[in-house]
Amino acid sequence: MNTIELTPAMNAGLPIIRQLERAGYQAVFVGGAVRDAILGIPVKDIDIATAAKPEEVMELFPRCIPTGLAHGTVTVMLEGTPYEVTTYRKEEQYENYRKPSAVTYVTDLDEDLLRRDFTINAMALSDLGVIHDPYGGLRDLRHGVLRCVGYADDRLMEDALRMVRAIRFIGVYGFHPSASVWRALQRHRELLRHVAMERILAELDKMMASRLPARCLTWLLASGLLSRTKLPLGNVDKLSDPALRQVDLSFLDGINDLDVRWASVLLAGSWTLQEAEAALESLHMSNKKSKRILPIIRIHESMRAGLKELADRFLLEKMMERFAGLFLHHGATAAADWLIIQASIPPNSALSILSPSSLRALNKLLQDAPVRSVKDLDLNGAELAKALGKKPGPWLKESLDHLMLQTALGRLDNVKPRLLAAVIAREED
Numbered sequence: 001m002n003t004i005e006l007t008p009a010m011n012a013g014l015p016i017i018r019q020l021e022r023a024g025y026q027a028v029f030v031g032g033a034v035r036d037a038i039l040g041i042p043v044k045d046i047d048i049a050t051a052a053k054p055e056e057v058m059e060l061f062p063r064c065i066p067t068g069l070a071h072g073t074v075t076v077m078l079e080g081t082p083y084e085v086t087t088y089r090k091e092e093q094y095e096n097y098r099k100p101s102a103v104t105y106v107t108d109l110d111e112d113l114l115r116r117d118f119t120i121n122a123m124a125l126s127d128l129g130v131i132h133d134p135y136g137g138l139r140d141l142r143h144g145v146l147r148c149v150g151y152a153d154d155r156l157m158e159d160a161l162r163m164v165r166a167i168r169f170i171g172v173y174g175f176h177p178s179a180s181v182w183r184a185l186q187r188h189r190e191l192l193r194h195v196a197m198e199r200i201l202a203e204l205d206k207m208m209a210s211r212l213p214a215r216c217l218t219w220l221l222a223s224g225l226l227s228r229t230k231l232p233l234g235n236v237d238k239l240s241d242p243a244l245r246q247v248d249l250s251f252l253d254g255i256n257d258l259d260v261r262w263a264s265v266l267l268a269g270s271w272t273l274q275e276a277e278a279a280l281e282s283l284h285m286s287n288k289k290s291k292r293i294l295p296i297i298r299i300h301e302s303m304r305a306g307l308k309e310l311a312d313r314f315l316l317e318k319m320m321e322r323f324a325g326l327f328l329h330h331g332a333t334a335a336a337d338w339l340i341i342q343a344s345i346p347p348n349s350a351l352s353i354l355s356p357s358s359l360r361a362l363n364k365l366l367q368d369a370p371v372r373s374v375k376d377l378d379l380n381g382a383e384l385a386k387a388l389g390k391k392p393g394p395w396l397k398e399s400l401d402h403l404m405l406q407t408a409l410g411r412l413d414n415v416k417p418r419l420l421a422a423v424i425a426r427e428e429d
Contacts, residue, residue, distance in 0.1 A: 002131040002138060007043040009033070010125070013083050016048055016061070016076055017127045020085075023060055025052035026109065027085075028124040028132065035120050038131070038141060039173070048085045049124065051107045057085050071103055088112035091158075099159070110134045114149060117162045118169065122149045146175045152184035160191040164203045167223055171207055171216025185223060192228045200229055201283045208261050214249040217265065231282035239269030246270055246351035254344045259289055260337045263296040267341065267351055273297050295334035296341070299326050303338075304353050316361060323362050324369070324408045328401075332372045339363055369408040374400050377407065379419040387420055388427070399423050 006014070010029055020027035027050035033043045050057065057074045058064050065075040065082075072087035090111055092102040106112060109124060109132065116122040119137040131138065135149050146169050148155040156162050163185050170177055177185070192200075207216035220226060221240040226233055239245050246268045255261050266276045276297045280290045306322045307315075327335035339362060342354045354362065371377055381400060385392050403419050406412040412422055 002133070003129045004038055004125070004131065006125070006127075006129050007033070007037050009043045009046050010037065012081065013046050013048065013078065014127055016078060016083055016085065017050075019060055020048075020050050020052055020057070021127070023052070023056075025050050025056065026107075027052070028109065028126055030113070030124050031116075031121055034123045034125045034131070035137070035141070037125065038123070038138070046083065048083060049088055049109070049112055050085055051088055051109075052085075053087050053105055057087075072105060089115070091115050116149050117155050117159070117165065119147045119149055120169070144173075144175045145178050146170055146181055147178040148181055148184070152178070152180040153187065156181075156184050156188050157191065160188070161195050161199050161203065163189060163192060163223070163225060164195075164200060164220075167220045167225065168203055168207050168210075168216065170219050171212055172210040174212070174215070185225075189223065189225055189228050192225055193230050195230065197229065197231055197282060197284050201285065204283070205258065208265075209258050212253060213261055214252045217249055217252065229282070232278075233282055234275045234279045235269040235271050239265070247345050247349035251345045255340060257337070257340070259292045260296070260340055262289070263293045263337065264341050264344075266293070266297060267300055271297070273301055292333070292337075295330040296337045299330055299334055299338045300341075300353075302326055307353055316358060319358060320361060320365055320409065321405070324365060324405055327366060327369070327372065328404050328408060332366060332369075335366055339366065365409070368410070370410075370414045371404050371407045374404060376414070377403055377419065378414050378416045379403065383416070384420070384423060388423070399426070402426065 006029075010033065013029075017027040017029070027048055029046055030049040031047045033046040036043050052060070054066070054069050054072055054074050057076070058066070061074075061076045063077040064085075065077070067073055067075045067084070068086075072089050074085050075082045076085050077083075088106045088109060088111065089103045090106050092104065113122040113124065113132075113134060119135045119140045121137070122133075122135045123137040124132040126132065136147070140147050146166060156166075166177060166181060166185060169175055207213060207220070210216060221236070224240075226236045226240075242248070249268060252261055252264055255264060266279070271279060273294065276294060277290075280293065285293075303319075303322065303326070307319065323335065339359065342352065342359055345351050347356065374380075377400065381392065381396050384399060385396060390396075403412065403422060406422065407414045407419075412418060
């Protein structure tokens with residue numbers, strides 16, 4: 001008999017299991033929480049499975065929400081925390097490679113676990129910490145193998161997203177796929193076209209947010225899944241071929257921010273700004289995240305193009321001018337994110353366009369800049385137009401942009417008299 005200590009999250013949900021058992025219904029912890037508890041990984045969310053039917057669960061717990069009655073799930077509220085409690089069930093034929101056409105309640109735990117995707121997710125844990133493992137999940141955890149419950153072809157054809165989930169488990173947990181899983185994935189990867197892009201993005205985000213994003217992405221590219229999504233993602237072939245991509249992907253592990261990791265992947269695969277916009281749109285990336293990622297691509301494109309135009313003897317000075325203009329236009333956050341990428345990539349890679357000294361200089365420029373937007377200027381547009389006795393027009397924006405750039409570069413003090421004098425002198429020229 002294998003046992004483990006219940007996690008704090010499980011102990012917090014233990015009263016639900018105990019109350020179900022007192023009423024005569026078997027109840028256990030199931031799913032990812034059991035897997036992670038065995039691996040010693042912190043557990044946040046827990047799922048409970050029980051022989052009680054949904055209406056019987058609702059009778060026992062007055063504070064509950066019928067969140068998924070069609071699939072036997074009730075959310076029980078305990079001290080302000082939601083716990084999903086699902087009735088043991090078996091599933092009928094799947095529809096559209098996505099979800100079962102119907103579910104049938106059962107009273108046997110093994111039959112419930114049989115419907116799950118991988119053996120590592122088909123274990124249960126009792127209130128006493130006893131592991132129930134009818135399909136060899138513990139063995140596969142110990143050997144670092146990802147194996148399906150039953151026939152891999154059946155499990156992956158039932159829900160095509162399981163192929164992407166397989167890659168996530170392989171990457172995040174450092175597993176290797178069993179031969180049967182890998183062969184089935186190769187046979188059925190075209191079915192990924194049936195999966196909504198939002199579901200794929202959710203899995204990709206989990207991979208990118210993990211501690212091993214490079215490993216996840218390497219396996220994902222090897223699987224060929226990214227070329228078979230419902231909507232096209234663009235430069236996947238360039239990213240997949242080590243000879244074509246801009247940099248070895250291992251640098252991703254050194255970047256902590258999820259959005260900056262996304263920008264790094266797009267740059268590594270040579271996505272242009274337009275291609276990156278199309279890829280994020282295909283993934284249904286949120287506007288908030290896209291607005292964080294795309295300016296990083298814009299800055300990189302502009303800096304790369306600018307460096308090709310500059311003569312060596314003016315390189316650093318002109319580079320700083322260009323960079324200052326970019327962070328004033330696209331924002332200091334995007335500029336700092338781009339510098340993080342440049343600091344993380346190997347200096348000899350095609351993606352690296354800054355020498356160590358240039359990187360230090362641009363970092364110092366950004367950190368020391370007295371202005372980062374027009375709001376930081378000690379002179380606003382109305383004041384400037386009044387002082388010069390001129391009507392607002394294109395000249396006003398041009399003048400303010402000039403003041404911002406000169407002030408950001410440290411060539412002009414950010415005080416109103418100096419700023420006005422600089423504009424007047426420029427007007428006279």
